[in-house]
Every structure is written in C-alpha cells, then in structure tokens.
Amino acid sequence: MSYSLDQARVFRQLRLRLVRNGLRVALEAGRVRLLTVLATSAFVALFTFGVSWYLFHELAINSIPFKGVIVESLFDLLFFTLGSMLVFSTGIILYASLFTSPEAKYLLTTPARADRIFSTKFQAAVAFSSWAFVVLGVPIFLAYGTTAGVPWYFYALLPAYLLGYVLLPGSVSALICLVLVRYMPRNRRQFLVLLALGLMALGTVWLYRVGQAARHSLTSGGKELDDLIGQFDLVRSGVAPSHWMTQGLMAAARGEFTESLLPLALVWSNGLIVYVLAAWVSRRLYRSGFDRIAGGGTGKRLYGSSVLDRVMNALVFYLDRPTRVLVVKDFRTFRRDPTQWALLVIFGVLMMLGASNFRQYYKADLAIMDKYAISLMNLCGTAVLLCAGLSRFIFPLISLEGRKFWILGLTPVKREQILKGKFAFAATGSFLIAEILILLSDAMIGVPPLGMALHALTIAVIALGLSGLNVGLGAYLPNFRETDPSKIVSGFGGTLNMVCGLLFLVCIIGLMVIPFHLASLAPGLKGTNAAVSPWVFVGVPIGVVVGLLTTVVPLRAGGQKLNGMEF
Amino acid sequence: MIEIIGATKRYGSKVAVQDLNLHVPRGELFAFLGPNGAGKTTTIKMLCGLLFPTHGTVRVDDFDFATAGDKARRVISYVPDQPYLYDKLTGREFLQFTADLYGMPSERTREKIAEVIALFHLEEFVDDLTERYSHGMRQRTVFAAALVHEPKLLIADEPTVGLDPKSIRELKTLLRQLASNGMTVFLSTHTLDIAQELADRIGIIDRGKLLGCGTMADLRKQAAMDGSLEDLFLAITAEESATPAEVA
Numbered sequence: 001m002s003y004s005l006d007q008a009r010v011f012r013q014l015r016l017r018l019v020r021n022g023l024r025v026a027l028e029a030g031r032v033r034l035l036t037v038l039a040t041s042a043f044v045a046l047f048t049f050g051v052s053w054y055l056f057h058e059l060a061i062n063s064i065p066f067k068g069v070i071v072e073s074l075f076d077l078l079f080f081t082l083g084s085m086l087v088f089s090t091g092i093i094l095y096a097s098l099f100t101s102p103e104a105k106y107l108l109t110t111p112a113r114a115d116r117i118f119s120t121k122f123q124a125a126v127a128f129s130s131w132a133f134v135v136l137g138v139p140i141f142l143a144y145g146t147t148a149g150v151p152w153y154f155y156a157l158l159p160a161y162l163l164g165y166v167l168l169p170g171s172v173s174a175l176i177c178l179v180l181v182r183y184m185p186r187n188r189r190q191f192l193v194l195l196a197l198g199l200m201a202l203g204t205v206w207l208y209r210v211g212q213a214a215r216h217s218l219t220s221g222g223k224e225l226d227d228l229i230g231q232f233d234l235v236r237s238g239v240a241p242s243h244w245m246t247q248g249l250m251a252a253a254r255g256e257f258t259e260s261l262l263p264l265a266l267v268w269s270n271g272l273i274v275y276v277l278a279a280w281v282s283r284r285l286y287r288s289g290f291d292r293i294a295g296g297g298t299g300k301r302l303y304g305s306s307v308l309d310r311v312m313n314a315l316v317f318y319l320d321r322p323t324r325v326l327v328v329k330d331f332r333t334f335r336r337d338p339t340q341w342a343l344l345v346i347f348g349v350l351m352m353l354g355a356s357n358f359r360q361y362y363k364a365d366l367a368i369m370d371k372y373a374i375s376l377m378n379l380c381g382t383a384v385l386l387c388a389g390l391s392r393f394i395f396p397l398i399s400l401e402g403r404k405f406w407i408l409g410l411t412p413v414k415r416e417q418i419l420k421g422k423f424a425f426a427a428t429g430s431f432l433i434a435e436i437l438i439l440l441s442d443a444m445i446g447v448p449p450l451g452m453a454l455h456a457l458t459i460a461v462i463a464l465g466l467s468g469l470n471v472g473l474g475a476y477l478p479n480f481r482e483t484d485p486s487k488i489v490s491g492f493g494g495t496l497n498m499v500c501g502l503l504f505l506v507c508i509i510g511l512m513v514i515p516f517h518l519a520s521l522a523p524g525l526k527g528t529n530a531a532v533s534p535w536v537f538v539g540v541p542i543g544v545v546v547g548l549l550t551t552v553v554p555l556r557a558g559g560q561k562l563n564g565m566e567f
Numbered sequence: 568m569i570e571i572i573g574a575t576k577r578y579g580s581k582v583a584v585q586d587l588n589l590h591v592p593r594g595e596l597f598a599f600l601g602p603n604g605a606g607k608t609t610t611i612k613m614l615c616g617l618l619f620p621t622h623g624t625v626r627v628d629d630f631d632f633a634t635a636g637d638k639a640r641r642v643i644s645y646v647p648d649q650p651y652l653y654d655k656l657t658g659r660e661f662l663q664f665t666a667d668l669y670g671m672p673s674e675r676t677r678e679k680i681a682e683v684i685a686l687f688h689l690e691e692f693v694d695d696l697t698e699r700y701s702h703g704m705r706q707r708t709v710f711a712a713a714l715v716h717e718p719k720l721l722i723a724d725e726p727t728v729g730l731d732p733k734s735i736r737e738l739k740t741l742l743r744q745l746a747s748n749g750m751t752v753f754l755s756t757h758t759l760d761i762a763q764e765l766a767d768r769i770g771i772i773d774r775g776k777l778l779g780c781g782t783m784a785d786l787r788k789q790a791a792m793d794g795s796l797e798d799l800f801l802a803i804t805a806e807e808s809a810t811p812a813e814v815a
Contacts, residue, residue, distance in 0.1 A: 010667040014653075017664075021655040021696060106651035109615040110668055111641040287636070291619045294612070295578040 007116045015120070036492065040499045045139045047506075052143035060147060071144075072250055078140070079242035082133055083169045089129040091173035097121045098286065099181060099293045108290060118282035122174055122275075130166035137162050141249065153260075154252040161245055161264060167271030168241050174278040181289040241267060308335055315432075316424050322413050326421035330397065331429075371445045372520045378441045379455055379513060380505075383462050385437075386430050387501040394426040394470040395497050396488040398562070399478045415562045419475055423555060426467035434459045451520070457540070458512045461547035465508065466501055472554025473497045475562045504550050511539035511546070568593045568720055568751040569614065574623035576609050576775075583609040585775040587623070591753065591768075593719070596746040598766035599755045600800060606775040607755045611724055614753065615645040628719055641669060644713035648725040650705055654698035658689055658708045661697060662715050669716035676715075683711035686741070702729035710738070714745075721745065722753045727761060739765055763796040773804045 026034045064070055098104055098121050107117045141158050144150075248263030312331040316324050398419075438459050442452045477493030488494055515536040569591035576584040584606040591597045601607045612618040613625050616636045625632050630639035652661055662683065666676040684693055687707040692700065697708065706729050713721060726742075727735045743765055746752050756762055762769055763783065770780040779789050779799075787793055790802045 006670060007668070010664065013667070014656075014664055017660055018653060018655045021657075021660075025655065025696065102649075102651045103653075105617065105647075108617050109640065109643070109645045110665075111637050111670075112668060113637065287616075288619065290617070294618055295576065295583075295621075 007113055011112075011116060011120045015123075032492070036495045036499065040495055040502075041135050043499065044502070045135050047502075048136050049139035049143050052140045053147060056143055056147040072246055075246040075249065076240075076242055079165070079245045080240065082137070083165065083242050086129060086133060086166060086169035087173040087176075090125050090170040091177045093125040093129050094121060094174055095177050095181070097125055098177070099290055104290070108287065113283070114286040115279045115283040118174075118178075118286055119279055122170065122278070125174075126166055126170040129170070133166060134162055145253070148253055150253040151255050151257075153257055154249070157248070157252050157260060157264065161249060161267065164264065164267040164271055165241070165245055167275060168267065171271060171274035171278045175274065175281060178278065178281050178285050178289060181293055182285040241270065306332075306335075312425075312428075315428050319421070319424055320417075322411075323417050323421040323424065326413065326418060327425045327428075330422060330425045334393065371447055372451070372517045375442055375445055375447045375451065375455065376513065376517045378445075379438060379458065380509060382434050382437050382441075382459060383505045383509060384502075386434055386459075386463060386466055387498070387505055390426060390430060390466045390470045391494060391498050391501060392485070392489055394422070394467065395474045395494055396479075396485040397422050397471070398474045398558075399480060399488045399493075400485060416559045419471060419555060419559050419562060422474075423467055423471045426471055427464050430463040430467055431460060434463050451516070454513060454516055454537075454540070458508060458543070461512070461544055462505065462508055465504055465547040465550035468551030468553075468555050469500055469504065470497060472556070472558035473500070475558030476554065504546075507546055508543050512543035515539055568595075568628055569597075569753065570624070570626040571610075571613075572624045572626075574610075574613060574620040574625055576606075576613060576618065577621045582775050584613070584620075584772075587772075587775075587777055589770065589777065589780065591751055593751055594746055594749045595767045596742060596752040596754065596765055598762035598769045599753065599772065600757075600759065600762055600769060600796075601772040602804060605773045607772060608724065609775075610772070611645070611722055611753070611755055614722055615643055616640050642719040644716070644718035644721050646709055646713050646721070646723040646726055648728060650709035652697040652700070652705055652708060655696060657696055658693040658700070658711075659684075661708065662693075662712055665712040666715050671716055679715050679717065683715050686714075687711045703731060703734060706730055707734065718750065720751045720753065722755075724755045725757065726754065727756070727758060759796045759800060769796065771800060771803050779803050 059071070098118065104117065104121070108114075138158065142155075145154055145158075244263040244266045248260045248267070251257075251263070252260035309328050309332055313324055313328050316327045319327065401418075435456060438455050439452060442455055447455070473493060473496070477496065479488050479493060489498075515538075519533060519536045569589065571587050571589040574584060574587045575582065587606075587610065599607055599610065609618065613620055613632070614627065616632045616639060619625075619632065627639045628642045630636075630642075632639055652658075653664075656664065659680065662680045663676065666679065671679070684690060687710060689704075689708060689711060692704055693708075697705065700708065706726070710726070713723075721742075723742075726738060730738060739761065742752050742754070746767070754762070754766065768780065768782055769786060771778045771786070779786050781789070783796065783799075786796075786799045786803070790799045792798065792802060
C-alpha cells in the first residue's frame with residue numbers, strides 16, 4: 001500500500017476512534033446530556049415538520065397545485081438561501097480549523113500531506129455546518145411528501161439529494177477560503193477596493209435581473225404568476241445548483257423517476273469535482289497559506305479605542321461606570337473577532353434580501369403571500385436568529401472568563417455587577433439588532449402601525465428574556481475547563497440553554513403575536529378588511545410577565561451560583 | 568543534519584529572523600537561547616516546516632523544505648511548549664496514531680510503543696483519555712510520541728516546563744543519551760542551567776540575529792570574560808542592545 005493511501009487509512013481510523021470514544025464518554029458520563037441533544041434535535045425537527053405541514057396544508061386549502069410552479073419557486077428560494085448560508089458557515093468553520101486550530105498546527109509539523117489534512121478538516125466542517133440543514137430540511141420535505149402524496153422513491157432519494165447538496169457549497173467555500181488566505185492582498189485598502197468592486201459587479205447583475213423582471217411584469221398585464229416566476233430568475237437559472245435540487249425533487253414528487261436522477265447526478269458530480277479541485281488547490285496552497293497567515297499583516301498593528309466603543313459606552317449610560325467598563329470590554333472582544341459577528345451580518349443580510357423579495361409579491365398583490373404571514377415568518381426568523389446568536393456568543397461568556405476570573409475577582413467589582421454588565425451588553429445589542437431588523441422588514445412589507453408596534457414589543461420581550469436566560473444559565477452551568485466557545489455551546493449547559501430558549505420563543509410568539517396574525521390573516525384571505533377583535537391582545541400582558549420572569553429568575557440563580565464559586 | 572543558510576523571516580515589515588546561518592551536525596545537542604521575542608520560536612517553526620523563510624534555505628537531513636518538505640518532516644519530531652493531544656484519544660491511541668502517520672511497520676510500532684511507555688512511565692494512565700491528563704502527564708506523553716517513530720532530529724521548545732524535578736532529571740539524562748546515540752537534539756530554553764549542563768554547543772539569538780554560537784569556551788572567548796552561561800548570555804545580549812537596532 002502506498003504511503004499516501006496509508007495516510008487516508010490513518011486519518012479514517014483517527015476519526016473512527018474519536019467518534020467511538022466520544023460516544024462512549026457521552027454514554028458513560030452524560031446520558032442526560034446525550035438525551036438532551038437528541039431530544040432537542042427531535043423537538044426542532046418535529047416543530048419544523050408541524051409548521052411545514054400546516055403551511056402545505058394551507059396550500060391545499062387554497063387549491064395551489066403541489067407539484068406546480070409556485071411550490072417549485074419556493075423550493076428554489078429555500079435551496080438558494082440554505083446553499084448561501086452553507087457557503088458562509090462552512091467557510092468560517094474551515095478557516096478556523098485549517099488556519100488557527102492547535103490541531104492544524106500540530107499536523108502541519110508531521111509528514112501528513114496538506115490535502116489529507118484539508119480533507120479531514122473539510123469533512124468535519126461540512127458535518128458541523130450542515131447538520132442543521134439536514135435536521136431542518138428532512139422534516140420540510142417529509143411534510144411536503146405527506147401532504148402532496150408522492151411515490152416512495154421521493155423519500156428514498158431525499159437523503160441522497162440533501163447529502164449531495166451540502167458537498168457543493170462546502171467545496172466552493174473551501175476553495176474561496178484557500179484562495180483568499182493565500183492571495184488576499186496584504187494591503188487592506190487594496191483588498192477592500194477589490195471586494196467593493198466585486199460586490200458592485202454582483203449588485204449590477206442583480207439589479208439588471210430585477211429590472212428585467214419589473215419590465216416583464218409591466219408588460220404582462222397583471223399576469224401575477226409570470227411576475228412571481230420573474231422574481232426568481234437568479235435562482236431558477238439552469239446553472240444554479242439550487243434549481244437542480246428543485247427539479248430533481250419535483251420530478252420525483254411527480255412520479256418521473258428517470259427525470260429525477262439526472263439532477264441528482266448533476267448535484268453529486270459537480271459537488272465531487274469541486275471538492276477534488278479544492279483538495280488539489282489545498283495541496284498547493286494550504287501550507288503557504290498557513291505561512292502567510294502566521295506571518296501576515298503589516299507588522300505590528302496598533303489597537304486602540306474606537307468610535308464604536310464610545311457608542312457602546314453611551315448606549316449603556318444607565319449603568320454605573322465600573323459596569324460600563326466591563327460592557328465595553330466585552331464589546332471590544334466581540335468586535336475584534338470577525339468570526340463572532342460575521343454570521344450575524346450574514347443572517348441579517350439574508351433576512352433583508354428575503355424581505356425585499358417578499359415585498360415584490362406583496363406589490364404583485366398575491367393573496368396567499370399575505371403580509372401578515374410573511375411578517376410573522378420574519379418575526380420568527382429574527383427570534384430564532386437571536387436565540388442562536390445569543391446562545392453562541394453570550395452563553396459562553398462566563399465560562400470563557402473562568403481561567404482568568406481571578407483578574408476580575410481582584411478588581412473592586414461585585415460578581416453581580418459582572419453579570420449585570422454581561423446582561424446589559426447582551427440585551428442592548430440584541431434589542432437594537434432585532435428591532436432594526438423587524439421594523440425595517442415590516443416597513444418594507446407594509447405592515448400596519450398596530451402590527452409593527454406589537455412586533456416591536458414582542459421582539460423587545462424576546463431580546464430581554466433571551467439575554468437574561470443566556471447570561472443567567474451561562475453563570476449557573478459554566479464550563480471552566482473548555483476554551484473553545486463552540487464546544488461550550490454544544491455541551492450540556494449550552495444544549496439545555498438552547499432548548500429553554502426555543503421553548504421561550506414558542507411561548508412568547510404563541511401568546512403575543514400568533515392570535516393577532518391569525519385574526520388578521522383570515523379576513524385577508526377572504527378579501528375583506530374586518531377589524532380584529534381586542535381579545536387577540538389578551539396574551540400580550542401574559543407574555544410580558546413570562547418575559548420578565550425569564551429575565552430575572554435565571555439571572556438571580558446565576559448570580560447566587562457565581563457568588564458561591566471559588567477560583 | 569540542520570543547515571540554515573541566509574534565512575530571513577519577515578512578518579509584514581517586521582524582521583523576526585535576519586540572515587541566519589546555522590549548521591548543526593548529526594548527534595549534537597544544540598541549545599538555542601534568547602530573550603522573549605528574539606526569534607527562537609520562528610526559527611523552530613521554520614525548522615519543522617510550519618513556516619517558510621522569506622529568503623534563504625532551511626534543510627534537514629539534506630531535504631530542502633521548499634522542495635521536499637514532506638520528506639524532511641518524516642525525520643523530525645517537534646515538541647512544542649504547549650503540546651497538542653486529541654482529548655478523545657487515549658495516550659496509547661495517540662502513540663499508535665503517531666506511529667501510523669509516520670508509516671512505521673506494525674511489528675516495530677508495537678515494540679516502540681511498549682518501549683516509550685516504559686521509558687516515560689506512562690503505564691498508569693496510558694489507557695485513559697488524554698482530556699484527563701495533568702500538564703506533566705501530557706508533556707511526557709508528547710515526548711513519548713515524539714520518540715516513537717525514531718526521528719533523526721528532535722526539536723523541543725521549553726521541554727521542562729510543567730515537569731516535576733524527578734521527570735526533569737530523567738529527561739535531561741534521556742536527551743543526552745539520545746544525542747550520544749546519534750540523534751540531533753535542538754533545544755530551545757530559558758533555563759540556562761540546563762543549556763549549560765547539556766548542550767554541546769549553544770546559540771544566542773536576539774532581535775532576529777544570531778549573536779553568538781559555539782561551546783562554552785567559544786562564548787567565553789567572544790564575551791571576553793569567564794563565568795556562567797548566565798553571565799555570558801547577559802553580556803552578549805547587552806552588547807547588542809547597546810548598538811542601535813537595524814532598521815528593517
């Protein structure tokens with residue numbers, strides 16, 4: 001056996017051992033933890049299935065063809081959005097694991113081949129970034145299958161399609177990551193100019209397509225279906241992998257078995273080719289890219305105070321000075337780590353993109369794409385984004401202070417104050433981001449003032465409640481041994497925190513906004529303008545009380561636990 | 568074994584190592600000394616192929632890292648100051664992984680694993696997951712892994728940090744023994760006593776430049792003074808500080 005083939009075997013054995021030992025530890029030491037992870041995944045999958053089933057059922061009630069062009073367009077958008085998110089998330093994870101992880105540094109000093117290290121890291125990054133895609137994607141298509149009545153091979157082909165689809169965005173992001181690290185201009189201004197030019201080119205293409213679509217809608221004399229299809233030109237293009245996915249799955253749903261295989265072959269063959277290309281590139285660029293990162297920059301970089309720090313300081317004016325100092329310290333750490341805030345920016349941009357697309361439907365006066373349904377989706381999306389973001393960034397804050405806690409412990413600041421500072425940081429940031437996202441998207445869609453006010457109040461309760469929960473539970477269930485925040489988040493405390501956060505969201509959205517939306521949606525669908533009953537607002541004060549309790553109780557419990565800790 | 572010819576490493580506009588020339592023959596124990604930020608770690612990283620020189624050549628066992636890096640890395644073992652172990656592997660599994668990675672035959676692997684386990688007294692914990700190891704246990708396991716594939720060159724960065732006095736004594740004896748058996752040992756340390764006690768030759772680097780290199784006698788001659796390595800080190804580095812730093 002050649003040495004390179006032997007290396008493939010060695011890394012395969014390594015992964016198997018790591019998985020086997022990890023599972024054994026999970027089963028021996030933390031069954032509750034393992035069950036919580038499984039239960040959370042099952043809960044999220046069931047919830048997605050329920051919501052999807054309800055929405056597909058609504059299509060059936062409104063006589064929208066299941067295997068026609070509208071559902072096809074929705075699937076196009078879904079795959080396009082998920083694919084874009086996979087490109088970003090895999091790229092960020094891969095960058096961290098290839099260029100900054102201690103394991104990469106260790107492996108690069110051994111005779112392990114660069115492409116072998118790359119392929120090991122790539123598989124881990126894709127698995128890490130796409131498990132949510134599978135957990136969310138499978139229930140949506142199962143709900144579609146059960147409501148649309150599809151042949152058995154639709155279900156059989158579904159895993160093959162979903163697994164094949166994660167390969168292509170992952171490989172593309174790996175290529176981008178390697179090339180950027182190796183060739184990104186050292187001069188930041190030069191790089192930013194190039195980036196701006198690239199974005200402008202993309203924007204021009206996009207605007208051109210939107211313009212074409214608008215012109216078409218003006219000349220088609222109210223053919224709404226054509227308008228709708230026109231909006232999806234970009235994602236419906238024959239070269240778009242998201243469209244191959246839709247074509248294949250729709251063909252399988254229609255019972256056209258042979259036609260469903262060609263797109264599957266396209267998805268897999270293109271994914272594999274780009275992967276092989278990325279591995280080839282890694283063989284040539286990975287080591288030199290690592291060298292460039294290690295010796296990068298323009299020498300000594302001076303870090304100082306920034307306007308953003310002063311803005312943050314001003315935003316928490318209601319706190320005493322020592323606590324404000326702690327808040328600004330947390331904010332400074334956050335803003336200096338692009339991997340921390342990049343995902344938030346990506347989510348925000350995608351949501352705005354979605355809202356602007358939905359606005360086109362609204363303008364096209366499509367009854368089924370009712371503004372109430374869409375704004376509710378936006379609210380749910382923002383709430384889930386907050387839940388995920390705070391779990392990822394805020395929950396581990398206390399754990400990460402762990403080894404250095406004595407530094408804070410020696411300062412004349414009470415431990416409750418430290419907790420209060422972290423809560424203020426989380427609540428201020430999440431409140432501002434969420435309110436901006438919700439109010440902007442509502443304004444774009446054209447939600448009436450009453451709906452906007454209700455959304456603003458609900459998202460404020462959610463932001464405060466989730467901040468209290470994350471800071472409180474983070475202090476109550478800290479993990480001081482771990483230094484990697486993603487591992488703290490995927491641990492027992494992090495998982496429990498995520499489940500509690502999701503339950504809190506279901507509770508608040510169910511109490512505060514769902515009754516209003518259902519009451520507003522019904523007359524909208526019937527084409528009337530009847531006023532909603534005041535009874536739909538009964539859940540609002542209850543929701544506010546639940547929000548307050550979710551803020552205060554975990555914070556108090558976390559504070560007491562923190563006070564009793566010895567470092 | 569080690570040939571560094573005119574190696575310069577720049578980090579942007581900062582010169583970390585400047586025109587370094589160093590030759591370390593087979594079987595020599597070479598100690599590399601220098602203040603913090605002097606360029607020791609950068610030199611070590613170039614020696615194990617983690618970084619490439621901006622100019623110049625780095626060769627190990629006649630393999631140039633620029634053209635035959637994978638071959639060069641097969642004869643090297645590197646023990647960093649903060650060693651890496653897979654948390655979810657046992658010590659024995661890590662030793663096996665290391666031996667497999669270096670393509671050792673299975674029969675020889677078994678013998679060597681048993682040998683290094685005995686050598687570093689790992690018996691009590693070698694079958695536990697490494698996530699439960701103390702710093703000293705980790706350091707001993709990493710040393711065992713470094714020696715399991717019988718390297719020609721051992722590079723160790725601050726190897727005694729975290730070890731108890733008995734382990735330090737044993738490690739010093741072992742390093743000397745390895746060098747006597749023909750292995751080249753490149754040692755970076757701040758513990759001047761260890762360098763003085765063990766090293767055949769000593770290199771002193773400061774601000775990226777090799778200020779002195781040779782036996783204790785050579786260094787004494789260069790500094791024009793008698794005394795311990797500590798005295799010589801302070802004298803040689805102080806001399807450099809007194810002269811204006813070169814502009815990069």
